[in-house]
Amino acid sequence: MASLFKDPAKLSVYRDKRFRGNQEEHERALQASTTVYIGNMSFYTTEEQVYELFSRAGEIKKIIMGLDKNTKTPCGFCFVLYYSREDTEDAVKYISGTMLDDRPIRVDFDWGFEEGRQWGRGRSGGQVRDEYRTDYDPGRGGYGKLVQRELEAQRELVDYGEGALGAFQPPTQYGKHGVYGDSHRHGRDYRKRYREDEQSASEMSRRTSVMNQGGTPNMT
Secondary structure, three states: OHHHHOOHHHOOOOOOOOOOOOHHHHHHHHHHOOEEEEEOOOOOOOHHHHHHHHOOOOOEEEEEEEEOOOOOOEEEEEEEEEOOHHHHHHHHHHHOOOEEOOEEOEEEEEOOOOOOOOEOOOOOOOOOHHHHOOOOEHHHOEOOHHHHHHHHHHHHHHHHHHHHHHHOOOOOEEEOOEEEOHHHHHHHHHHHHHHHHHHHHHHHHHHHHHHHOOOOOOOO
16 A cells, blocks of 8 residues: 555645755655645535544544634634554545545645644635635635625725715815805805895884984885
């Protein structure tokens, strides 16, 4: 069985940048590892489903589900740790490419799980591949994160335009003393009516004063 994996190119198509050694050390770690990395999983696949499938290759020591570092929810990958190298090789040989939750999963040898590797490394918290993905994948949250942000921004513009902007009529002109336009015209009308009322009051007061003095008011 081990002879099938002597070629380093067949050990793993994934090169983890967090591995602190050189390429030769990375290959030796892969050849001795009892850990596999599972990719292209659905966000909705459970740990129980992973256990049911991968326990067919051998006795499982531990399963670590990959999580979005912001939401702490599954984001499409996991690590499975076996007790023996032989079971690890069986998992890579027989399970990689099979269907799990209606998705073809990818199984690769992994150099070994360390704390912190369970978190997604994308800027939005999930996997990097889901940042830039432009296709619609319902098993992985729909569109990629960048496309989702663009769609949300467009929806906000539409909602804002139909709501607040649709009901808001901008003023005709702005000036240093306030808003001009219809309100400015209404202001002129108000001041005109105020002056007329003021003149009428003054005339009425003058007439009352003349009558109190016994005179006859001039009605002209």
